[in-house]
Amino acid sequence: MGDTVVKIENLVKKYKELTAVDHLSLEIRKGEVFGLLGPNGSGKTTTISCLLSLLAFDEGTIELFGKTMTPTSYDIKARIGIIPQNVAVFDELNVYENIDCFCGLYITDKAKRRQYVDEAIAFVGLQDFTKFKPKKLSGGLLRRLNIACGIAHKPELIILDEPTVAVDPQSRNKILEGIEELNKNGATVIYTTHYMEEVEQICSKIAIMDHGKKIAEGTSGELKRMIKNTETVTIEMDEPDQALVETLNRLESVYEVKWEAGKLKIYLAGGEHNLLDIMDLLRTSGVRFGQVTSELPTLNDVFLTITGKELRDKD
Amino acid sequence: MKVFKLFFKIARAKAGIIILYIGIFLAICFPLVHSSKDKMDFEEASITVCVINEDQTEASRALVDAIAQRNRLTDLPNDKQKIMDAMFYEVVDDTVVIKKGFEARLQEPSGDDEEPLFTQYKMRDTYQTAMVEQYLNNYIRFVKVYTAEGDTLTEACEKAGAELAKEAEVEIVTPPGQEAPDQNYTDNFALYFRFLPYLFIAIMVNVLSTILTSLNRKDQKMRIECSSVKMSSYMSQIFLGSGVFTVLIWGIFMVSGMIVYGGVYQGLHCALAVLNAFIFAVIAALIAILISSFNPNGTVVNMIAQILGLGMAFICGAFVPQTMLGDGVNMVARIFPVYWFEKANDCLAGIQKGDLSDVGLCFLAEGLYIVLLVVLIVILSARRGGLVRQKKAAAQA
Numbered sequence: 001m002g003d004t005v006v007k008i009e010n011l012v013k014k015y016k017e018l019t020a021v022d023h024l025s026l027e028i029r030k031g032e033v034f035g036l037l038g039p040n041g042s043g044k045t046t047t048i049s050c051l052l053s054l055l056a057f058d059e060g061t062i063e064l065f066g067k068t069m070t071p072t073s074y075d076i077k078a079r080i081g082i083i084p085q086n087v088a089v090f091d092e093l094n095v096y097e098n099i100d101c102f103c104g105l106y107i108t109d110k111a112k113r114r115q116y117v118d119e120a121i122a123f124v125g126l127q128d129f130t131k132f133k134p135k136k137l138s139g140g141l142l143r144r145l146n147i148a149c150g151i152a153h154k155p156e157l158i159i160l161d162e163p164t165v166a167v168d169p170q171s172r173n174k175i176l177e178g179i180e181e182l183n184k185n186g187a188t189v190i191y192t193t194h195y196m197e198e199v200e201q202i203c204s205k206i207a208i209m210d211h212g213k214k215i216a217e218g219t220s221g222e223l224k225r226m227i228k229n230t231e232t233v234t235i236e237m238d239e240p241d242q243a244l245v246e247t248l249n250r251l252e253s254v255y256e257v258k259w260e261a262g263k264l265k266i267y268l269a270g271g272e273h274n275l276l277d278i279m280d281l282l283r284t285s286g287v288r289f290g291q292v293t294s295e296l297p298t299l300n301d302v303f304l305t306i307t308g309k310e311l312r313d314k315d
Numbered sequence: 316m317k318v319f320k321l322f323f324k325i326a327r328a329k330a331g332i333i334i335l336y337i338g339i340f341l342a343i344c345f346p347l348v349h350s351s352k353d354k355m356d357f358e359e360a361s362i363t364v365c366v367i368n369e370d371q372t373e374a375s376r377a378l379v380d381a382i383a384q385r386n387r388l389t390d391l392p393n394d395k396q397k398i399m400d401a402m403f404y405e406v407v408d409d410t411v412v413i414k415k416g417f418e419a420r421l422q423e424p425s426g427d428d429e430e431p432l433f434t435q436y437k438m439r440d441t442y443q444t445a446m447v448e449q450y451l452n453n454y455i456r457f458v459k460v461y462t463a464e465g466d467t468l469t470e471a472c473e474k475a476g477a478e479l480a481k482e483a484e485v486e487i488v489t490p491p492g493q494e495a496p497d498q499n500y501t502d503n504f505a506l507y508f509r510f511l512p513y514l515f516i517a518i519m520v521n522v523l524s525t526i527l528t529s530l531n532r533k534d535q536k537m538r539i540e541c542s543s544v545k546m547s548s549y550m551s552q553i554f555l556g557s558g559v560f561t562v563l564i565w566g567i568f569m570v571s572g573m574i575v576y577g578g579v580y581q582g583l584h585c586a587l588a589v590l591n592a593f594i595f596a597v598i599a600a601l602i603a604i605l606i607s608s609f610n611p612n613g614t615v616v617n618m619i620a621q622i623l624g625l626g627m628a629f630i631c632g633a634f635v636p637q638t639m640l641g642d643g644v645n646m647v648a649r650i651f652p653v654y655w656f657e658k659a660n661d662c663l664a665g666i667q668k669g670d671l672s673d674v675g676l677c678f679l680a681e682g683l684y685i686v687l688l689v690v691l692i693v694i695l696s697a698r699r700g701g702l703v704r705q706k707k708a709a710a711q712a
């Protein structure tokens with residue numbers, strides 16, 4: 001364990017004036033599910049393309065499996081499976097033929113390939129659709145086919161670029177579970193998305209990108225601790241008097257108290273018994289209150305705190 | 316050979332289109348080819364001739380009889396406009412006016428009279444009209460020889476008619492400056508071959524260029540670029556696939572040509588026609604490759620196939636023979652490769668005047684198109700490759 005699979009140092013990629021990737025450094029270790037989280041246009045796909053030597057870049061170095069990656073590093077390429085952002089399959093071939101064709105680019109042995117293709121089909125749950133042409137598949141099934149084409153040859157490093165865009169919840173869960181299973185079977189995974197719930201659910205390590213820069217990196221917990229508030233308690237009540245607000249503020253973990261539209265919001269740093277302390281205080285001061293809720297921060301809060309804008313665009 | 320196999324897997328998905336084209340074509344061609352007689356024989360060499368006898372002498376009447384022996388005679392009033400109309404509507408193929416003073420001048424020694432004894436009207440130069448012209452010249456020559464030997468005019472005319480009739484039975488006399496039509500490369504074969512440019516272009520552009528577009532689509536190509544298959548090997552396998560595909564389509568049409576005709580190709584003219592078809596299949600394939608390098612979508616490809624295929628076929632003489640098209644059209648058509656295919660084909664079948672050197676010239680013109688297309692394809696792909704290289708150079712700087 002602990003082997004570095006991907007090492008990107010100071011990667012810069014420019015499209016004319018636009019700097020799509022800006023001095024990005026990443027290190028991904030064997031066995032990780034590495035999440036690359038960022039809004040649309042933040043440079044995730046560009047990073048992946050540079051990583052695979054599909055794009056020439058302006059500055060920096062890229063090493064895969066301890067070797068410098070070049071367009072002719074066929075030995076390295078053989079160990080990677082790629083699931084591109086756009087569904088890349090042949091409309092003329094059916095589900096089985098598509099997987100077989102892409103698997104065949106890596107696996108020449110016929111019997112072995114048949115076994116691998118069957119396994120990939122079972123893995124993504126397309127057994128009932130093997131004879132279907134891609135045009136006949138729904139969005140979710142098509143995405144699953146796209147994944148099967150990338151993983152059939154059992155690569156050590158699997159790169160998925162936004163594999164769940166425009167996918168129904170059922171297919172999305174199936175895909176996420178599948179990625180976890182691939183990881184359990186030993187594959188290192190790079191997963192790009194702009195859905196924070198997904199990285200929170202499956203990624204062991206996350207890098208947040210914006211405007212081509214890495215703005216934060218760590219586990220989900222680490223990232224959340226980076227921002228000040230770790231808990232927000234919301235209480236339905238009438239406007240509190242000044243004395244109560246001051247008492248609340250004196251509590252050790254509380255750093256901000258705000259009343260807005262019939263709701264009192266209390267922002268707290270991480271600590272134990274936060275909610276209990278607040279409830280005790282409210283009862284002793286004799287105020288009447290309605291529903292009390294407590295929320296833990298999300299990666300969106302992390303993104304919001306660092307960049308001052310929401311992670312998710314309107315969708 | 317993984318990509319080569321992939322090429323044909325995708326091609327197999329398009330087999331329906333190919334079969335459709337071949338099926339419809341053969342269904343149309345079969346009755347067309349069999350509606351006319353099989354071989355161009357003596358009977359077929361005859362045409363409808365109108366002889367206008369202005370001389371009305373014994374000798375001129377003898378000549379009319381002689382012409383009637385080998386052609387169908389018809390009557391027309393001696394009016395140039397009416398004659399031209401009749402020929403335009405193909406009521407007659409050829410009109411010969413025997414001028415006044417024919418008998419008198421026949422008896423004079425030749426040499427001093429340069430003025431022709433006949434006026435011949437024809438819409439187009441065909442093998443048959445040339446035969447009539449040649450027949451008349453030979454007839455005069457023979458008559459003059461016999462009279463010079465002491466025969467009376469009547470005797471000489473009789474002998475000349477008999478002599479020429481004998482000759483015609485042995486072989487069809489080859490007019491000067493023209494190859495005799497190859498007995499093996501008949502009008503029926505030629506008719507079948509005439510339509511091939513349209514089919515080749517339609518099939519190549521519709522099928523070959525969609526296969527290539529599919530294989531070169533950015534997303535799919537990215538998967539291949541990410542794999543352990545070398546890009547150079549990928550390209551060469553695609554090239555090989557295109558080549559084999561072209562030979563296959565050509566082969567299918569050559570074989571089905573024999574089936575439609577019900578005979579095998581024999582002789583030089585057949586061989587050259589088959590070669591002509593192959594050259595054109597290569598041109599059509601190159602056109603398809605050129606089109607695919609612009610990554611068009613399916614509807615656009617089909618549109619291009621129809622416009623190019625039908626358009627060129629129409630003005631270059633695939634549907635209407637070149638001899639029937641106006642000089643202006645034929646002039647413009649020269650810029651298209653189909654024109655040279657059709658011209659070569661017509662010459663080989665003897666439908667148009669022209670010998671083997673004319674056929675060679677057509678092949679040369681078609682060869683120039685091959686060179687031109689290859690150069691265009693190379694420039695286009697080099698420009699794209701060049702961009703990538705520039706980017707890499709910039710990256711290394």
Ligand SMILES: Nc1ncnc2c1ncn2[C@@H]1O[C@H](COP(=O)(O)OP(=O)(O)O)[C@@H](O)[C@H]1O
Nearest residue numbers: 015018020038039040041042043044045046047
């Ligand atoms: N081929 C290209 N030419 C010019 N600009 C590009 C090209 N590809 C991407 N970009 C730009 O680079 C930035 C990063 O894009 P991308 O890597 O696709 O982002 P993401 O995958 O995170 O959505 C965007 O602003 C995008 O408009």
Ligand SMILES: [Mg+2]
Nearest residue numbers: 044045085162
């Ligand atoms: Mg992207």
